[in-house]
Amino acid sequence: MIEYNQKVIRYYQEVSELCIHYLSIDGVIFGFHQNQLKVLLLRWKGTNEWSLPGGFIKKTESVDDAAQRIMQERTGLYALYLRQFHVFGQIERYNQEETWRKINLPIQGVQWSERTISMGYYALVEHSKVVPMPDLLTEECRWWSLDELPALLFDHNQIIDVALGSLRKQLSEQPLGHLLPEAFTIPELQRLHETILGHSLDSRNFYRKMMASTALERLAERRVGTPHKTPYLYRFKKEPDAEKGS
């Protein structure tokens, strides 16, 4: 336990020396699997308190590189397609004293700034294909359904709301190929869109929009084994800038 405390102190001393004060990164990693959208949360060691994965930017690294490094260090996930979506810059984003009491880290005496401006990044993964791992500060990574989120530390419930709004608005610019089998039907693609958007779509409009898109190509073979019909299969074109959802 003393050794653990020393590790935590060393971690925060390093952050204080090497990182930019006043600035942090929080990551909203959305996970899609079997037509369900979830979000990755971390449980802090020895508590029942959850938060997003987050961390600080080194003086010697770009903000985008910091986002990648932090997500890898805190969750084990790497090479994410991370996208900036908002800067949370209010003076008092949350009750600091209460928050730190809940986490109860042994970091008295470590110098840090009195407020933190957080830059939000989001990513979207097929969550059955990745295995998140907790880090020094946490003991569990878990995928939570968006409609069953607990009350999170910091202002992280609000950050998730804003991230979800951005993801939905930017759906047509998202690469979605990695969330589907290599060959898929238009109804399968529609269900993916519906899951992310949180509402159903008109099938004829969706079909028409997808046919007008240049991102998809129809394959020679059809899906077999479906009673009464053999729907066409599609895939995202390999060209750069393809793999977009619409």
Place this chain on the structure above:
Amino acid sequence: MIEYNQKVIRYYQEVSELCIHYLSIDGVIFGFHQNQLKVLLLRWKGTNEWSLPGGFIKKTESVDDAAQRIMQERTGLYALYLRQFHVFGQIERYNQEETWRKINLPIQGVQWSERTISMGYYALVEHSKVVPMPDLLTEECRWWSLDELPALLFDHNQIIDVALGSLRKQLSEQPLGHLLPEAFTIPELQRLHETILGHSLDSRNFYRKMMASTALERLAERRVGTPHKTPYLYRFKKEPDAEKGS
């Protein structure tokens, strides 16, 4: 001149004490008038060097408030509808030494961080309705056509490119009412969209899209004085969240 130098030094000393190091705000203020889109640039005192208006965030103010204050201090424009669009977080965004030599400010000895992460905000105004004013550091504010921009200080040409891309993508979420007369025809609205997008639009599709929008309402009177036709006039509804372009 000595007095001016002292003022500049005092300004930067205050920034160094009161503001968050490593972080800045740059504003891309787009101006629309008579179907032309321009951008507001400042010429630095005693030089022929231009940049966007920018500044630093006080430890005691929110990032959005800082953006408003900075734009007001540096250009005289206030109550802008400013929107975050991107954080420029590369380690070496531009050649610092060269840039500072070009501006030639008398600020030797003022402590500042070795890099700056800039948060970009943009706004869109009717530029004939506002009168920008230079500040202590600059001697001229001028509206520049986007296709005639000079080589700017810092990485500000790139910041304008990214801002323009965001404005075009987010056109449907922009309030546009303040850029048009209170009552306008659909072709006038179309020309506004075309000016911002930088390309022409199909009139029938545009008309159909606007008729499907809930933001517009048709007025009882029509435009008179146009030979052979009297087109309908429209305005943006007053409801909250109206005044959107589509």
